[in-house]
Structure formats: structure tokens, C-alpha cells
Amino acid sequence: MPKIWFVGAGPGDPELLTLKAQRLIKQANAILFAGSLVSKAAMTWANECCDIQDSKGMTLEQICDWLINKAKTNATVLRLQTGDPSLYGALIEMIQPLDKAGIDVAVVPGVTSAMASAAVAVETLSLPEVTQTVIFSRVEGRTPMPQGESLEELARHHCTLCLYLSITLLKKIQTALIAAGWAEDATILVVHKASWPGEEQIIRGTLNNIREKCKQAGINSQAMIIASPTLGARNWTELAKSKLYDASFTHRFRKAEKN
Ligand code: SAH
Numbered sequence: 001m002p003k004i005w006f007v008g009a010g011p012g013d014p015e016l017l018t019l020k021a022q023r024l025i026k027q028a029n030a031i032l033f034a035g036s037l038v039s040k041a042a043m044t045w046a047n048e049c050c051d052i053q054d055s056k057g058m059t060l061e062q063i064c065d066w067l068i069n070k071a072k073t074n075a076t077v078l079r080l081q082t083g084d085p086s087l088y089g090a091l092i093e094m095i096q097p098l099d100k101a102g103i104d105v106a107v108v109p110g111v112t113s114a115m116a117s118a119a120v121a122v123e124t125l126s127l128p129e130v131t132q133t134v135i136f137s138r139v140e141g142r143t144p145m146p147q148g149e150s151l152e153e154l155a156r157h158h159c160t161l162c163l164y165l166s167i168t169l170l171k172k173i174q175t176a177l178i179a180a181g182w183a184e185d186a187t188i189l190v191v192h193k194a195s196w197p198g199e200e201q202i203i204r205g206t207l208n209n210i211r212e213k214c215k216q217a218g219i220n221s222q223a224m225i226i227a228s229p230t231l232g233a234r235n236w237t238e239l240a241k242s243k244l245y246d247a248s249f250t251h252r253f254r255k256a257e258k259n
Pocket of ligand 1: 083084086111117163166222224225
């Protein structure tokens with residue numbers, strides 16, 4: 001029974017593929033990959049006779065037709081997507097025509113670029129008594145934002161914001177965060193090509209100067225923007241520690257120490 005696998009390829013470093021993704025790449029008869037962002041290195045495991053195609057110049061219809069055609073003749077067909085397929089991946093648009101064609105599908109999660117960016121910059125996205133919430137979002141550009149999800153509204157929570165697809169909209173980010181009460185010198189992290197061997201750039205700045213810094217670094221695509229009251233916590237002297245490892249705290253697996 002043919003099946004089309006929507007597989008998260010992770011942020012770029014092939015070692016951040018899951019074991020399942022690696023096994024499926026090895027096993028695949030046909031792979032359609034999202035050209036601009038999926039590292040070609042991921043495909044080094046593909047079989048010599050695997051039919052590999054870049055979807056960069058293709059429309060949704062062409063993508064679905066390609067997948068359906070391949071599924072008719074091949075047992076294992078992969079749609080390899082950057083990061084995790086469930087985030088900004090046009091997943092459902094691609095799956096609906098396959099459902100209509102009666103083709104079985106499955107999704108394999110991947111390491112999303114927000115997590116990879118936090119990791120390479122050695123940052124935490126949640127911190128006790130600072131923020132316990134992370135928002136994955138984007139800034140309104142050509143894609144309209146649903147009601148209640150303007151960046152200014154989201155930023156009023158003063159939690160961690162991971163902004164995808166927005167590096168050309170830093171001006172809007174500055175305006176929205178300042179309108180939501182963030183300080184002009186609040187730390188902002190931008191990571192370009194997180195985890196891509198030899199190509200990654202980590203830029204730290206403030207709401208005020210991050211745009212200029214990114215411009216100087218020539219970053220205008222493939223970048224994650226993180227705004228968070230947790231940024232830089234590695235160097236803080238006063239840190240509210242997690243209860244889980246607190247010696248005076250009892251939980252399911254450990255009794256509190258006396259005194
Ligand atoms: N599904 C992907 C996101 C696709 S949208 C994921 O889970 O990561 C494309 C956006 O993802 C880019 O505009 C950028 O904001 C972000 N992105 C993807 N790969 C990245 C990487 N290696 N480093 C930084 N940002 C990345």
C-alpha cells in the first residue's frame with residue numbers, strides 16, 4: 001500500500017533529523033524536498049535510485065500531482081519539509097488533495113527552528129518566575145493575521161515570542177513591541193540558518209538596534225527572531241530556580257531534605 005510521508009527535516013544540520021526521518025530517507029523511492037530551506041546534506045542517505053526533486057519552483061497543484069503520481073508507482077514517497085511540518089508548512093493544503101485521491105499519509109515531526117535557535121544561542125525559552133509561556137507566531141506581511149493575533153496583542157503577554165518568516169519586518173516588530181510596553185533596550189535574538197554547518201549567524205541586539213545589526217550582517221532571510229524576558233539568563237546572578245531540583249521541595253520521585 002503506497003504511503004506519502006510528510007517528514008520534518010529539522011533546521012538544517014542533518015544530525016538533527018530524527019532516526020525515523022533518516023530511516024525513511026534511506027528507504028524512500030521518491031523524495032520531494034522544500035528547496036530553499038532543507039539542507040541537501042539530509043539527502044545523502046537516500047538510495048542511489050531514489051527519485052529526488054526540489055519543489056522550489058512548483059505550485060501546490062504541481063506538488064500534489066507529483067506526490068500522487070509517485071505514490072501510484074512507489075511504495076515510499078517523502079515530502080521532506082524544513083523544521084517541523086506542522087508549522088508554516090502548508091501541510092493541510094497538501095494533504096487534502098491526497099485524501100481525495102485516497103492516498104494514505106503520515107506525518108513525522110521535526111526539530112523546529114525556534115528550538116534550534118534557542119539551542120545554538122544557549123538560551124532558555126521558559127524560566128521560573130520570568131515566563132512560562134512561548135508563542136510561535138509571525139508578523140503580518142502579505143499573509144493576514146487572524147483577529148486577536150496582531151503582534152502588539154501577543155506581545156502584551158510579555159512572554160517568549162518566537163517569530164518565523166518575519167526578518168524583513170523588523171521595523172513592525174520594533175513598533176509593536178514598544179507599543180505593548182517592551183523596553184527599547186529589551187534583548188532580541190536573531191539566528192540566521194540555525195544549525196547549518198558553517199553558515200549559522202547569531203545576532204544579539206536590542207529592540208532599538210537589532211534591525212541595523214541584521215542589516216550590517218546582511219541577514220534578510222532564513223532567520224528566527226526571539227524576543228523574551230529570559231534572554232541572556234545565563235549571565236544573571238539572581239535566578240529563581242526550578243522547584244524540580246530544589247532540595248526543599250518534595251515530589252513524586254524525591255523527598256525534600258530536612259531543614
Ligand atoms: N516548518 C519550519 C518553518 C517554515 S517557515 C520550522 O518548523 O522551522 C520558514 C521560516 O522558518 C523562516 O522564515 C525562518 O523564520 C524559519 N527557519 C527555518 N529554518 C531556519 C533555520 N535553520 N534558522 C533560523 N530560522 C529558520
